[in-house]
Amino acid sequence: MPRVRRPYWQPRPAPQSSGPQRLPQRWAIIAMVTAAAATVAHLAGGPIAAITVGAAVLVAAHRVLD
Secondary structure (H helix, E strand, O other): OOOOOOOOOOOOOOOOOOOOOOOOOHHHHHHHOOOOOOOHHHHHHHHHHHHHHHHHHHHHHHHOOO
């Protein structure tokens, strides 16, 4: 049985979308907690400590809030 095709002069239907997809609130909370922990670590120990603590808190918060 042959496929039924849309004629080339008819435009494709527009996808039903209501705008860009938003990130869940969980990611906003994770970002705020990570930023706060990295700021405190930077003040206490410098940039290397801030990167290390920021990465650790990001992973831990993602696992806890998942």
